Amino acid sequence: MAAIVANSLGSQPPPTAAPRATHDPFWVRWTLTAVALLFVLFFLVLPLAAVFTEALRKGVGAYFAAVRDPDAIASIKLTLIAAGIAVPANVVFGVAASWAIAKFHFRGKSLLTTLIDLPFAVSPVISGLIFVLVFGLQGWFGGWLAEHDLKVIFAVPGIVLATTFITFPFVARELIPLMQSQGSDEEYAAITLGASGWQTFWRVTVPNIKWGLLYGIILCNARAMGEFGAVSVVSGHIRGETNTMPLHVEILYNEFNSVAAFAVASLLALLAIFTLVLKAFIEWRHAASRR
Amino acid sequence: MNPAVTFPQPSRRVLPGFGLSLGFTLTYLSIIVLIPLAAAFLKTAGMSWGEFVAAVASPRVLASYRLSFLASMAAGLVDVFFGLIVAWVLVRYSFPGRRIIDALVDLPFALPTAVAGIALTTIYAKHGWVGRWLEPHGIKVAFTEIGVFVALTFIGLPFVVRTLQPVLMELEPEIEEAAASLGASRWKTLTRVILPELTPALLTGFALAFARALGEYGSVVFISGNMPMRTEIVPLLIITKLEQYDYRGATAIAVVMLVASFLMLLLINLLQKWSRRYHRV
Amino acid sequence: MSIQASDIRKKFGAFTALDGVDLNVARGKLVALLGPSGSGKTTLLRIIAGLEQADPGSGQIQFHGEDVTNVPAGKRKVGFVFQHYALFRHMTVLENIAFGLKVRPRRERPSSREILERVRQLISLVQLEGLDGRYPHQLSGGQRQRVALARALAVEPKVLLLDEPFGALDAKVRKELRRWLRRFHDEIQLTTLFVTHDQEEALEIADEVVIMNQAKVEQVGTPQEVYDRPATPFVYQFLGNVNVLRHQVLTQVGAHATGAATLEADGLVYVRPHDIELAPDEPGADGAAAIVRYLHVAGPQARLTVELVQTRESVEVEISRTELTRLGVEVGALVRLRLRQGHSFDDDYAI
Numbered sequence: 001m002a003a004i005v006a007n008s009l010g011s012q013p014p015p016t017a018a019p020r021a022t023h024d025p026f027w028v029r030w031t032l033t034a035v036a037l038l039f040v041l042f043f044l045v046l047p048l049a050a051v052f053t054e055a056l057r058k059g060v061g062a063y064f065a066a067v068r069d070p071d072a073i074a075s076i077k078l079t080l081i082a083a084g085i086a087v088p089a090n091v092v093f094g095v096a097a098s099w100a101i102a103k104f105h106f107r108g109k110s111l112l113t114t115l116i117d118l119p120f121a122v123s124p125v126i127s128g129l130i131f132v133l134v135f136g137l138q139g140w141f142g143g144w145l146a147e148h149d150l151k152v153i154f155a156v157p158g159i160v161l162a163t164t165f166i167t168f169p170f171v172a173r174e175l176i177p178l179m180q181s182q183g184s185d186e187e188y189a190a191i192t193l194g195a196s197g198w199q200t201f202w203r204v205t206v207p208n209i210k211w212g213l214l215y216g217i218i219l220c221n222a223r224a225m226g227e228f229g230a231v232s233v234v235s236g237h238i239r240g241e242t243n244t245m246p247l248h249v250e251i252l253y254n255e256f257n258s259v260a261a262f263a264v265a266s267l268l269a270l271l272a273i274f275t276l277v278l279k280a281f282i283e284w285r286h287a288a289s290r291r
Numbered sequence: 292m293n294p295a296v297t298f299p300q301p302s303r304r305v306l307p308g309f310g311l312s313l314g315f316t317l318t319y320l321s322i323i324v325l326i327p328l329a330a331a332f333l334k335t336a337g338m339s340w341g342e343f344v345a346a347v348a349s350p351r352v353l354a355s356y357r358l359s360f361l362a363s364m365a366a367g368l369v370d371v372f373f374g375l376i377v378a379w380v381l382v383r384y385s386f387p388g389r390r391i392i393d394a395l396v397d398l399p400f401a402l403p404t405a406v407a408g409i410a411l412t413t414i415y416a417k418h419g420w421v422g423r424w425l426e427p428h429g430i431k432v433a434f435t436e437i438g439v440f441v442a443l444t445f446i447g448l449p450f451v452v453r454t455l456q457p458v459l460m461e462l463e464p465e466i467e468e469a470a471a472s473l474g475a476s477r478w479k480t481l482t483r484v485i486l487p488e489l490t491p492a493l494l495t496g497f498a499l500a501f502a503r504a505l506g507e508y509g510s511v512v513f514i515s516g517n518m519p520m521r522t523e524i525v526p527l528l529i530i531t532k533l534e535q536y537d538y539r540g541a542t543a544i545a546v547v548m549l550v551a552s553f554l555m556l557l558l559i560n561l562l563q564k565w566s567r568r569y570h571r572v
Numbered sequence: 573m574s575i576q577a578s579d580i581r582k583k584f585g586a587f588t589a590l591d592g593v594d595l596n597v598a599r600g601k602l603v604a605l606l607g608p609s610g611s612g613k614t615t616l617l618r619i620i621a622g623l624e625q626a627d628p629g630s631g632q633i634q635f636h637g638e639d640v641t642n643v644p645a646g647k648r649k650v651g652f653v654f655q656h657y658a659l660f661r662h663m664t665v666l667e668n669i670a671f672g673l674k675v676r677p678r679r680e681r682p683s684s685r686e687i688l689e690r691v692r693q694l695i696s697l698v699q700l701e702g703l704d705g706r707y708p709h710q711l712s713g714g715q716r717q718r719v720a721l722a723r724a725l726a727v728e729p730k731v732l733l734l735d736e737p738f739g740a741l742d743a744k745v746r747k748e749l750r751r752w753l754r755r756f757h758d759e760i761q762l763t764t765l766f767v768t769h770d771q772e773e774a775l776e777i778a779d780e781v782v783i784m785n786q787a788k789v790e791q792v793g794t795p796q797e798v799y800d801r802p803a804t805p806f807v808y809q810f811l812g813n814v815n816v817l818r819h820q821v822l823t824q825v826g827a828h829a830t831g832a833a834t835l836e837a838d839g840l841v842y843v844r845p846h847d848i849e850l851a852p853d854e855p856g857a858d859g860a861a862a863i864v865r866y867l868h869v870a871g872p873q874a875r876l877t878v879e880l881v882q883t884r885e886s887v888e889v890e891i892s893r894t895e896l897t898r899l900g901v902e903v904g905a906l907v908r909l910r911l912r913q914g915h916s917f918d919d920d921y922a923i
Contacts, residue, residue: 010747185654185658186658186659186660186661187651187657188645188652188654188658189624189654189658189659189660189723190660190671190675191623191644191645191646192623192646192648192650192651192724193646193671193672193675193723193724193726193727194646194647194672194673194675194676194727195646195647195672195675196646196675199675203660203671203675204660207660207662208661208662235703286795
């Protein structure tokens with residue numbers, strides 16, 4: 001369901017200057033602004049600040065030691081692998097789904113659109129659980145996998161699958177409304193001019209959706225790298241092997257190694273900030289290109 | 292006349308790639324989403340009714356439903372209240388740093404939940420930045436139900452703000468001016484004209500925040516303390532059962548949650564249809 | 573190349589867009605497909621272009637006698653200009669026009685020098701010199717229109733199809749551009765079919781007008797033919813203002829001029845406002861008595877709404893301003909109406 005919120009590029013122009021003079025009296029404006037700022041300060045700024053403060057509590061040396069720890073490095077690598085597979089897979093899916101839904105008319109289209117949203121409605125923990133039920137030892141393919149000495153659950157493939165499930169709708173949810181609003185006239189024009197299907201797609205469609213696509217990718221990536229609940233269920237928590245960054249943070253934190261936990265967490269927080277900045281930039285670009 | 296308006300869409304597949312794109316979409320959707328989800332339902336189908344009820348209605352499970360439901364409810368309500376103020380301020384007023392605040396609203400999306408969890412725990416713990424001011428007054432946040440509520444409020448905020456913002460932006464100032472010109476006071480304009488327009492969006496925002504809170508795990512486990520019967524949320528209980536290799540018990544609870552989530556999804560879809568009822572004829 | 577479409581049928585769900593339509597466009601002609609919204613004209617154009625498939629059971633689309641019904645749009649050698657132009661928004665004017673040449677398979681593709689040369693020719697042909705580096709959003713509506721035209725012409729189509737080519741432009745530009753299109757057509761002599769809902773536009777520039785209504789062709793003819801001799805009541809009403817009078821009324825209006833005996837008493841007669849003559853109400857004057865209810869003078873014409881004394885029916889009348897001054901008519905005045913000509917479809921009866 002994050003879709004509805006994450007999905008702001010297509011529908012919602014980013015706020016520019018406040019429209020028109022408002023009629024609220026000065027004291028109302030002042031009070032409301034103060035309340036809003038205080039709430040944002042307590043609920044959003046403080047947690048972010050706490051991450052970096054705690055990470056640097058014992059100085060820069062301890063910080064870098066924690067980040068350079070082999071287990072931390074291994075967790076970073078695993079996170080990159082999981083996102084590196086899940087994000088491109090969901091990009092291909094998102095483009096295919098939005099092409100089918102936006103460019104063609106077929107029965108069951110709205111059902112399909114709803115089904116694409118489904119993973120947003122599922123608790124992360126359950127997202128992990130269902131893969132245990134399919135691939136775990138007790139699961140459908142458990143016996144077969146064990147016979148062939150293949151491991152999905154408590155191993156990297158399980159982590160990749162759970163991550164893919166969790167981030168499944170992001171790109172599609174971004175592209176479907178965008179492609180629908182753009183219509184198909186440019187594609188038709190390209191076809192009448194003799195362009196092939198792929199030429200039309202690469203030369204006309206892709207340039208038109210590139211900002212929406214990028215927007216979907218960064219949101220998808222942020223979630224893929226940060227996913228905790230689903231991955232936690234399928235990972236098995238083997239240090240240096242099946243721990244992603246968020247799982248590594250958990251282990252360090254539960255071992256009361258607060259500085260190291262927050263040091264690794266700070267990398268994820270930096271990713272979050274980077275995501276927000278890029279997102280704001282794309283919204284700004286998008287608004288500019290519309291004018 | 293514009294064919295895009297007059298007719299739904301050209302039915303002939305003049306554009307290529309229909310079979311390929313739809314085929315891939317359905318295959319991928321089935322493998323990643325539908326088949327694994329079906330596994331959960333099929334697993335419980337193998338249980339007898341008695342087993343199922345025992346799994347999903349034991350006192351400990353009921354206590355976790357209660358906590359998850361009430362805390363999500365409270366968090367959703369608080370998010371609606373403050374989210375409305377934040378959205379209003381962001382859309383209507385201009386002040387230095389507005390754009391930064393606007394970008395920050397999405398932090399709960401972008402920040403991994405585990406990071407949010409340990410950060411909130413640290414802040415609200417006994418010696419934390421906020422905890423140390425509350426502790427002397429006898430208010431304990433970390434490792435209590437209030438902690439669960441705080442984490443869920445954090446997680447839900449962007450849903451409300453981002454649902455309200457576009458609606459607020461689309462509100463025509465003329466409507467307010469019309470109300471004012473008809474003699475309505477600012478307060479009356481707000482309660483009689485603006486709030487009714489916002490109601491569907493407020494409800495949608497609440498439903499989204501509530502649904503997300505029900506399933507939330509990462510940001511809650513650290514701050515809740517995870518005491519059975521007291522601060523154990525439903526997703527945590529599922530994990531606990533899994534760790535005890537009670538797959539059936541875990542799946543049964545998961546199915547209850549899935550049904551609840553799907554109902555919420557349905558409700559949200561209906562709400563969004565309702566909120567668009569005045570648009571498009 | 574000529575275009576023949578025979579028995580074309582198309583339904584969108586329960587809505588019938590085309591109900592067995594035939595169309596012939598002779599080589600080198602400029603033909604207008606004219607009709608109200610939803611009459612099926614755009615659908616017919618898109619089917620001819622291959623952007624839409626006619627329903628099974630339809631007849632053929634032929635270009636110069638060659639069946640192209642199952643030829644995909646990209647291979648039909650048609651130039652299609654979309655109503656909202658559908659310019660590639662991320663490409664410059666030059667890149668837009670060059671697109672059709674650049675996407676050709678390597679063996680058929682001209683060298684980039686040739687492409688550039690061809691594009692430059694087209695740019696000067698549509699009078700857009702100096703704008704080659706602009707993006708669509710930096711152009712005016714009329715300029716975009718011409719880029720779309722140049723882009724369609726770049727692939728050397730055998731047929732040019734335009735969907736509401738002037739629909740998205742403001743009135744002044746629209747007039748200029750349609751005259752330009754007429755001259756342009758005379759210059760390049762390419763078989764051209766364009767869709768419009770604006771009768772003035774169709775009558776002004778087309779060699780031939782095809783009038784469509786409710787999924788069918790109502791009439792085909794030169795502008796003069798369709799205006800002077802409308803084949804159906806619809807065409808009569810669609811091309812300009814018309815009074816629909818019951819025959820009874822008519823006998824009073826112009827009794828002296830009709831041999832109205834063959835008309836049914838409740839038959840309908842179509843009369844253009846400018847085919848009614850006004851006369852002062854003098855004793856012994858013939859024609860039907862009417863009271864002037866409304867008078868509007870704008871430009872050289874005066875428009876009046878008069879109410880027949882006997883039946884209280886309203887009739888629109890158009891006379892020149894000089895005539896108005898001569899008559900000295902004012903609102904409330906009593907006048908006599910006489911008919912110059914009218915038309916009835918009941919019996920193919922003309923007055």
